[in-house]
Amino acid sequence: MDGFFPELSLRLWTVWRRNFSVFRRLFLVNFILPMLEPVFYLVALGYGLGMFIKQINGIPYSRFIGPGLVSVSMMYAAYFECTFASFVRMIFQRTFDAIVATPVNVEEVVAGEIFWGATRSALNASLVFVVVSLFRLTPIWWLPAIAAIGFICGILFGSLGMIATSLVPSIDFFNYPIYLFITPMFLLSGTFFPISALPRAVQVISYAILPLSHVVRICRGLMLNDIKPNLLLSAAWILVVGAVAFFTAIRLMKRRLIK
Amino acid sequence: MPIVVARELTKRFDKLAAVDHVSFEIQPGEVVGFLGPNGAGKTTTVRMITCTSPLTEGSLTVFGLKVTAHPREIKAQIGVVPQDNNYDPDLSVIENLVTYGRYYGFSPKQTAPRARELLEFMQLTEKADHNVEELSGGMKRRLIMARGLINQPRLLVLDEPTTGLDPQARRLIWQRIRELKHSGVTVIITTHYMDEAEQVCDRVLVMDNGRFIAEGTPDGLIAQYAGSEVLEVAPENPNDSNLQKELAACGHFQQLGDKFEIFSGDCPDLLNTLRAKVALRSYGVRRATLEDVFIRLTGKELRD
Numbered sequence: 001m002d003g004f005f006p007e008l009s010l011r012l013w014t015v016w017r018r019n020f021s022v023f024r025r026l027f028l029v030n031f032i033l034p035m036l037e038p039v040f041y042l043v044a045l046g047y048g049l050g051m052f053i054k055q056i057n058g059i060p061y062s063r064f065i066g067p068g069l070v071s072v073s074m075m076y077a078a079y080f081e082c083t084f085a086s087f088v089r090m091i092f093q094r095t096f097d098a099i100v101a102t103p104v105n106v107e108e109v110v111a112g113e114i115f116w117g118a119t120r121s122a123l124n125a126s127l128v129f130v131v132v133s134l135f136r137l138t139p140i141w142w143l144p145a146i147a148a149i150g151f152i153c154g155i156l157f158g159s160l161g162m163i164a165t166s167l168v169p170s171i172d173f174f175n176y177p178i179y180l181f182i183t184p185m186f187l188l189s190g191t192f193f194p195i196s197a198l199p200r201a202v203q204v205i206s207y208a209i210l211p212l213s214h215v216v217r218i219c220r221g222l223m224l225n226d227i228k229p230n231l232l233l234s235a236a237w238i239l240v241v242g243a244v245a246f247f248t249a250i251r252l253m254k255r256r257l258i259k
Numbered sequence: 260m261p262i263v264v265a266r267e268l269t270k271r272f273d274k275l276a277a278v279d280h281v282s283f284e285i286q287p288g289e290v291v292g293f294l295g296p297n298g299a300g301k302t303t304t305v306r307m308i309t310c311t312s313p314l315t316e317g318s319l320t321v322f323g324l325k326v327t328a329h330p331r332e333i334k335a336q337i338g339v340v341p342q343d344n345n346y347d348p349d350l351s352v353i354e355n356l357v358t359y360g361r362y363y364g365f366s367p368k369q370t371a372p373r374a375r376e377l378l379e380f381m382q383l384t385e386k387a388d389h390n391v392e393e394l395s396g397g398m399k400r401r402l403i404m405a406r407g408l409i410n411q412p413r414l415l416v417l418d419e420p421t422t423g424l425d426p427q428a429r430r431l432i433w434q435r436i437r438e439l440k441h442s443g444v445t446v447i448i449t450t451h452y453m454d455e456a457e458q459v460c461d462r463v464l465v466m467d468n469g470r471f472i473a474e475g476t477p478d479g480l481i482a483q484y485a486g487s488e489v490l491e492v493a494p495e496n497p498n499d500s501n502l503q504k505e506l507a508a509c510g511h512f513q514q515l516g517d518k519f520e521i522f523s524g525d526c527p528d529l530l531n532t533l534r535a536k537v538a539l540r541s542y543g544v545r546r547a548t549l550e551d552v553f554i555r556l557t558g559k560e561l562r563d
Contacts, residue, residue: 015362021354097311102334102362258313
C-alpha cells in the first residue's frame with residue numbers, strides 16, 4: 001500500500017470525466033477565448049518585432065516563434081490546471097474529499113487531475129497550432145502529433161504543478177513556483193530566440209532543468225521540418241522526468257490528503 | 260454478523276489520541292448515534308469506518324472486511340453524508356448525483372432513474388437542473404443526503420446531518436433516516452443535538468476525550484443518569500443553608516446561574532421538602548432528556 005508505485009485503476013478516468021463535464025459547460029470561456037492569445041502574439045511579435053529581426057538561422061521570425069507559442073501553451077494549460085484549479089477543488093470546494101469517500105482512491109484522484117491537465121495541454125496546444133498554421137507558418141498535418149506531444153508534456157507540467165499544490169500552505173504561495181520557475185522557463189527555453197544566444201552557463205541550466213526547452217526543441221523540429229537526432233534526446237528527457245514527477249506528485253499529494 | 264466491529268480502535272495525531280482504544284459493534288439494521296462535545300473523537304471514528312482516515316492501532320472491520328485491506332469493497336457499500344456540504348458547485352443538482360454515481364462505477368444511464376428517485380425522496384425534484392449554489396442551506400443538505408444514497412448503501416454514515424438547519428428540514432431528514440432503517444439500512448449518525456439522538460437512534464454511544472463514557476438506548480441512559488424527571492427550582496437566595504443541605508443530601512444536581520436542576524429520580528419527595536423549608540421564586544418539573552445525561556456526563560464547561 002505504501003510502495004513507490006501508486007495503486008491506480010481505470011477509476012481515475014471518472015475524475016477526468018468530472019472535469020471534462022465542467023469544462024464543457026464553460027466551453028466558450030475555456031476554449032474559444034484563449035484562441036485570441038496566439039493571434040495577438042503572432043501579430044505583435046511575429047510581425048511587429050519581426051520587422052526588425054527578419055530572420056533567425058535563416059528562418060523568418062514569425063515562423064521561428066510559432067513552435068514557441070505552441071510549447072508555451074502546453075506548459076501554461078497543464079500547470080495552471082494542476083495548481084490553481086486543482087487547489088480550489090481540493091481546499092475550497094472539497095471535491096477531493098467527496099470523491100475519496102467512494103471506491104475511487106486518493107492516487108486516482110491525483111492521477112485523474114494530472115491527466116485532465118494533460119488533456120487541457122493537448123487541447124490548447126492544438127488550438128494554438130491551428131492558429132499558427134492558419135497564418136501559413138507550419139503545415140497542418142502535424143496536428144495529431146502536436147496533440148499527442150501536448151498530452152505527454154502536459155503530464156510533465158501537470159505533475160510539476162501538482163507537486164506545488166501538494167506543498168503550498170495557501171493559494172498565495174503559488175507565486176513562488178510561478179516567479180522562480182515558470183516565468184524564467186517561459187523566457188529562457190528558446191521560445192522567442194535560440195538558446196544558443198544565451199551565455200554558455202545559462203544554456204546548460206536551460207537544458208538541464210527547464211522542461212520547456214526540450215518541448216520547444218521537439219515542436220520546432222517538427223513544425224519547421226528540421227528533424228535531428230537530438231530530438232530523441234529531448235523526448236527521452238521529457239519521458240523520464242515526466243514519470244518521476246508524476247509518481248512524486250502522487251506520493252506528495254497522498255501525504256497531504258490522507259490524515 | 261455485525262456490520263462494524265472495532266477492537267481497541269485508536270487514532271493518534273502526533274501525540275494526541277483523538278480516539279483512544281475504543282471497542283464497539285454495530286448490528287445490521289441498527290441506528291447508532293455517536294454523541295459527544297466538539298473534539299470528542301466522533302468524526303475521527305466515523306472517518307476510520309468510512310476508510311478515509313487510516314487507523315493508528317487496533318482493528319476495525321466493516322461488513323466483515325478489514326478496513327486496512329479492503330477499502331474499495333467497503334466504500335462501495337457505504338453512503339457518506341460528511342459534516343461539510345462538499346457538493347460539486349461546478350455542476351447542477353442532477354449532475355452532482357450522476358457524476359457521483361460514476362465514481363461508484365455506474366454509467367449515467369444506470370444512475371439517472373435512481374437519481375430522479377432520490378431527488379423525489381429528498382423533495383428536490385423541481386431543483387434538478389438548478390445550479391447547486393442557488394439552493395438554500397436545507398436543500399444543499401438534502402442533496403448531500405441524496406448523493407450519499409446513490410449507491411444504495413448497506414450502511415449510511417451521517418456526520419452531524421442537521422447542524423444549522425431549520426426545524427422543518429431537520430424533521431424531514433429524521434423521517435428519511437427512519438424510513439431507511441425500515442428498509443434495512445444500518446445507520447451511524449454523529450450529533451451533538453440530543454433531541455436528534457432521541458428522535459432517531461436505537462442506541463447511543465457517548466464519547467468524550469476519545470473514549471466511550473456511556474452506552475445504551477436513549478431511554479435507558481436517561482433513566483440511568485438523570486432519572487425520569489428533572490426538578491428545576493429558582494430559590495430567592497441560592498446560598499440558603501436549608502437548600503444547600505437538602506441538595507447535598509440528594510446527590511445529583513447542577514447550578515445554572517441562580518437556578519438549580521436536580522435529577523430527582525434519586526429523591527422523589529424533594530420538591531415538597533423544599534417548598535416547605537426554602538423560599539422559592541419559581542419551581543417546575545420536566546421530563547428528563549438526553550441533554551441532562553450529556554451535561555451530567557461531560558460537564559458544563561465549554562470545550563473549544
